[in-house]
Ligand SMILES: Nc1ncnc2c1ncn2[C@@H]1O[C@H](COP(=O)(O)OP(=O)(O)OP(=O)(O)O)[C@@H](O)[C@H]1O
């Protein structure tokens with residue numbers, strides 16, 4: 001399977017990742033594609049919000065003709081965590097059947113046995129997204145892999161499934177603009193975190209542009225949030241109501257009175273703090289950077305500069 005300009009083979013109905021472009025991650029995509037070529041079970045692990053699901057979405061499509069196998073993207077996140085009990089196979093099996101229905105397959109009685117029969121003669125990639133809260137997933141995966149020789153599984157989970165033959169790939173955070181740089185503007189544009197911030201800020205406030213003045217602030221926001229995609233999205237959405245300087249200030253402000261707090265738990269503290277857009281803080285027209293910066297179209301060609 002190759003990665004490139006992709007066409008969907010199966011599009012998960014509610015997965016919003018499709019609505020926005022994938023930023024960066026070229027090396028990770030290539031690594032995972034290679035792993036999938038030599039392992040029938042690959043688990044994408046990593047911190048919450050780092051981008052596992054978004055990458056799995058990208059991997060569930062391929063250029064037409066590049067890979068003939070069927071791909072089924074199964075969203076497990078909505079399932080109730082009370083289905084953790086290993087005995088509760090049914091909700092997971094039903095979720096897989098529902099995903100197959102989205103692929104326009106005939107859906108017979110949703111038993112695990114019927115699922116194995118369905119896949120027994122097929123060449124398919126099953127993407128099991130957000131497995132961590134469901135204790136039964138390893139059991140279902142193991143059975144499918146042992147009974148269906150043409151099936152491979154790509155799982156996303158904060159922790160490995162702990163199955164024999166599993167290849168795990170730990171997804172790192174997005175690349176960051178370096179702290180020490182003579183050109184913070186270029187550093188933001190060449191980092192994945194900076195580009196994600198800019199993309200999301202401009203979705204939130206189309207007039208937002210990156211200026212030389214705002215660049216060090218955006219870089220600081222990205223570093224403060226450790227390159228975690230979800231946290232960066234939340235921060236970027238704030239530019240609609242807060243100028244980048246004030247977003248930085250809100251991230252720096254300790255919640256518990258100790259200046260070390262935010263540094264000790266940047267994601268939790270940062271995300272929590274970003275959740276408080278007190279109406280009193282809003283100032284009409286205040287947040288966007290001034291003119292003389294770059295917009296979405298002009299930064300898309302900047303590349304490279306991975307700082308890990
Ligand atoms: N490389 C990327 N380009 C664009 N958007 C991204 C990228 N990585 C992540 N995102 C976005 O960031 C958000 C969080 O990503 P995602 O849901 O994939 O994280 P996750 O690791 O699966 O989190 P969880 O452990 O909670 O399931 C999503 O809105 C996703 O679309």
Ligand SMILES: [Mg+2]
Nearest residue numbers: 052053130156
């Ligand atoms: Mg996820």
